[in-house]
Amino acid sequence: MDDRNTTEIGLTGRRTLTVLWCAFLAAxxxxxxxxxxxxxxxxxxxxRPTTAIPDPTMMYSLGFLFFFSVCALASGLTAxxxxx
Amino acid sequence: xxxxxxxxxxxxxxxxxxxxxxVRGVFTRLRITAAWVLLGLFYGLxxxxxxxxxxxxxxxxxxxxxxFGLTLWPQxxxxxxxxxxxxxxxxxxxxxxxxxxxxxxxxxxxxWTEVFLWMERVTEGDRSRRMKLDAAPWSIAKLGRKAxxxxxxxxxxxxTGFTFVGFFTPITDLASRLFAFSASSWETFWxxxxxxATYGNAGFLREQVCKYMCPYARFQSAMFDRDTLIITYDxxxxxxxxxxxxxxxxxxxxxxxxxxxxxCVQVCPTGIDIRQGLQYECIACAACIDACDSVMDHMGYxxxxxxxxxxxxxxxxxxxxxxxxxxxxxMLLAVLIGGFVVALALRKPVGLDVLHDxxxxxxxxxxxxxxxxxxxxxxxxDSRPHEFRVSLEPEEAATDGExxxxxxxxxxxxxxxxxxxxxFNAAVRVRRRAWNDAADTDHEDSGADAExxxxxxxxxxxxxxxxxDPGLTARAESRFFAPRD
Ligand code: SF4
Ligand code: SF4
Numbered sequence: 001m002d003d004r005n006t007t008e009i010g011l012t013g014r015r016t017l018t019v020l021w022c023a024f025l026a027a028x029x030x031x032x033x034x035x036x037x038x039x040x041x042x043x044x045x046x047x048r049p050t051t052a053i054p055d056p057t058m059m060y061s062l063g064f065l066f067f068f069s070v071c072a073l074a075s076g077l078t079a080x081x082x083x084x
Numbered sequence: 085x086x087x088x089x090x091x092x093x094x095x096x097x098x099x100x101x102x103x104x105x106x107v108r109g110v111f112t113r114l115r116i117t118a119a120w121v122l123l124g125l126f127y128g129l130x131x132x133x134x135x136x137x138x139x140x141x142x143x144x145x146x147x148x149x150x151x152f153g154l155t156l157w158p159q160x161x162x163x164x165x166x167x168x169x170x171x172x173x174x175x176x177x178x179x180x181x182x183x184x185x186x187x188x189x190x191x192x193x194x195x196w197t198e199v200f201l202w203m204e205r206v207t208e209g210d211r212s213r214r215m216k217l218d219a220a221p222w223s224i225a226k227l228g229r230k231a232x233x234x235x236x237x238x239x240x241x242x243x244t245g246f247t248f249v250g251f252f253t254p255i256t257d258l259a260s261r262l263f264a265f266s267a268s269s270w271e272t273f274w275x276x277x278x279x280x281a282t283y284g285n286a287g288f289l290r291e292q293v294c295k296y297m298c299p300y301a302r303f304q305s306a307m308f309d310r311d312t313l314i315i316t317y318d319x320x321x322x323x324x325x326x327x328x329x330x331x332x333x334x335x336x337x338x339x340x341x342x343x344x345x346x347x348c349v350q351v352c353p354t355g356i357d358i359r360q361g362l363q364y365e366c367i368a369c370a371a372c373i374d375a376c377d378s379v380m381d382h383m384g385y386x387x388x389x390x391x392x393x394x395x396x397x398x399x400x401x402x403x404x405x406x407x408x409x410x411x412x413x414x415m416l417l418a419v420l421i422g423g424f425v426v427a428l429a430l431r432k433p434v435g436l437d438v439l440h441d442x443x444x445x446x447x448x449x450x451x452x453x454x455x456x457x458x459x460x461x462x463x464x465x466d467s468r469p470h471e472f473r474v475s476l477e478p479e480e481a482a483t484d485g486e487x488x489x490x491x492x493x494x495x496x497x498x499x500x501x502x503x504x505x506x507x508f509n510a511a512v513r514v515r516r517r518a519w520n521d522a523a524d525t526d527h528e529d530s531g532a533d534a535e536x537x538x539x540x541x542x543x544x545x546x547x548x549x550x551x552x553d554p555g556l557t558a559r560a561e562s563r564f565f566a567p568r569d
Contacts, residue, residue: 009289014296017289021297036161039147056145057253061270 019079023072030067035060107351109374118189119198127243130250135467142252148505154428155465155505159435163428170420177413179304181405182313182392184368186300193293194367196244196286197353200237207233237287238279245279291354294367301364310395311403315368317348317359317390318398325359331384341389345379348372348390358390434470435463436548436558441511445565453515454566455494460510462548464502470550474498474512477545477559491516491544491564499551514544514564541565 009017040059132139134152141150149156149164156163178185187194208214208229217226249271250258261267262275285293294301308314322342328334334341342359349357351372354365358372376390396403441457449455462472476491494513502508541563550556 009292014292018297025299032164035144036158036164039158041145041147057268057270060144061273 015079019075020072022075023068026071026075027064027067030071031060031064034063034067107371107374107378109377111370112374115189115198115369119195122190122192122195123199127247130247130255138254138256140251141254143254144252153467155467157435157463157465159463160431160465163424163431166420166424166427170417170424173413173417173420175300176307177410177417179307180309180312180409180413183308183315184304184366187294187367188369191367193285193298194369196282197290199240200286200290203236203240204233207236237283241279241283241287242275243279244282245275245277248278249274291365291367294354295365301367305364307409309407309409310399311405311407313392313394313405314362315358315366315370315373315390316362316393316395316398317342318388318393319359319361320398322359322389330382334385341380341383341385343379343383347375347379351375431465432556432558433464433466434472434548434550434556434558435461435465436546436560437461437463438546438560438562440562440565446567448518448567449515452518454518455513455515456564458512458514458546458562460512460546460548460560462500462502462508462510464504464506464508466556467504469501469503470552470556471499471501472508472548472550474500474510475547475549476514477547479544491542512546516564516566518566 040056040063043059129140130138134150137150139150139152143150147158149160175186204214208217217229220226246258246262247255252274253271258267258271261271267275289297320340322340324338324340325342325344326339327344328337328339346357348359349355349372351374352358352366353369353371354367356363356365358366370392373390373392377387380387380389394403437460439459439461441459444457447455447457460474464470464472474493475497476493479490491514494515498510498512500508500510543561544564545559545561547557547559
């Protein structure tokens with residue numbers, strides 16, 4: 001354990017990563033709650049003839065990415081506005 | 085040796101010039117064992133089979149969660165939430181008893197960082213070698229070592245991402261698809277995403293995650309009190325610190341037990357000096373305990389200058405492990421776990437959802453009857469197939485003379501065979517005579533809308549019962565619509 005040589009990330013890096021990480025946590029919870037109650041398969045079935053949607057995995061992924069970006073936006077703005 | 089002896093004569097001041105070796109000791113062994121067990125579970129579990137399918141699988145497309153013989157559905161979401169509460173409370177409990185045990189032994193951040201550090205050590209050598217290597221000009225050897233490290237890191241990170249996705253999609257299929265380069269773009273995306281996250285967290289950020297990004301690191305102090313076992317330096321025994329020869333009785337030259345070898349600082353993964361007291365950066369990895377114990381052994385002093393202990397005992401006051409906080413956490417935990425087990429055991433392996441046909445509220449049949457159509461979703465959460473009989477629950481206001489229901493199913497008793505662990509969609513028709521026909525007026529028209537003329541609605545209850553097990557039933561409510569007369 002004596003062998004650390006971690007590259008220190010700067011303040012900006014710290015902020016960005018913290019924002020992304022918190023957004024990831026919140027988005028995971030949101031995705032879980034949302035898809036526990038909403039089944040995306042009817043939507044997939046509805047879209048399937050017109051678009052090349054292979055599987056529900058895409059709906060789950062898009063759902064997560066949607067929540068992730070919204071949460072990242074919120075925590076990013078918060079971090080930015082709280083900057084002295 | 086006197087107090088004022090020049091430092092180069094003292095044993096550990098000299099030793100300090102040599103770059104420290106790896107720590108060895110009880111806690112290091114414990115930590116490595118824990119890491120092996122956890123990594124083994126993570127990388128091994130998705131490959132485990134159980135009754136012909138993957139033992140642990142969050143099957144997203146099918147919306148089922150397989151846990152050995154148990155299949156959980158979105159309807160069982162409460163169990164998952166319950167589990168999370170149990171996990172959180174255990175964290176509280178263990179933190180109250182012995183501080184950041186989680187961080188030192190179980191946190192994925194710690195475990196994966198150790199693996200990445202090990203790979204770095206294997207390819208680039210120990211700390212001094214690496215510092216020399218970094219300072220040296222680029223050469224073939226340097227390039228080779230660096231490249232080898234990156235290959236190991238990236239390979240391991242990708243394997244981690246692959247394993248992670250393997251918890252969500254059958255891992256054997258995923259493996260064959262990935263190696264044939266025919267995985268769906270989303271699967272590839274998630275493998276890369278988690279691979280990248282692993283690399284970033286364990287290879288690049290390391291202890292900075294603990295210092296800057298971890299919520300637990302910030303709030304764990306709220307669960308501490310002066311009776312919590314923490315990693316402490318016994319300042320009363322150690323100070324005043326100073327170098328001395330091996331075997332010298334510290335009392336004879338006015339010193340404490342600390343030889344000021346700074347080994348505890350050198351081994352600390354977060355780079356703090358535990359001798360300055362408990363700091364929030366300390367992840368309780370106990371590396372400093374092992375390091376210090378080895379020094380104490382060498383000097384012939386008793387071990388435990390740095391040890392797990394409570395603030396109270398360090399202040400020579402009485403300390404209790406079993407105190408109200410621990411008892412309350414412990415009791416809550418026991419109740420929650422007990423309740424979880426009982427609820428899981430009592431869980432009915434059958435579920436029923438009823439949807440009213442979306443397109444037509446009702447139909448007037450030539451026979452004078454009114455018909456509604458429903459879609460029944462019958463969930464067989466059991467591990468064997470069942471045939472389910474559908475019926476309507478007897479109605480209180482069954483007033484059409486013969487004591488039977490006002491509503492009836494058509495056909496009378498539909499049966500559906502539902503395979504194990506599947507949802508079966510069944511359309512069923514319900515009929516009843518029109519109101520003017522039925523000549524009874526006590527119907528409730530709760531859902532009726534006089535203005536749109538939509539009609540009255542009766543509550544009806546569907547019941548399904550397994551033909552081979554009358555105890556296996558589920559019930560769901562819906563509405564029967566009829567024109568307003
Ligand atoms: S501080 Fe946070 S990230 Fe670091 S080991 Fe502890 S729980 Fe894990
Ligand atoms: S002071 Fe450092 S080495 Fe000691 S337990 Fe804490 S983190 Fe580990």
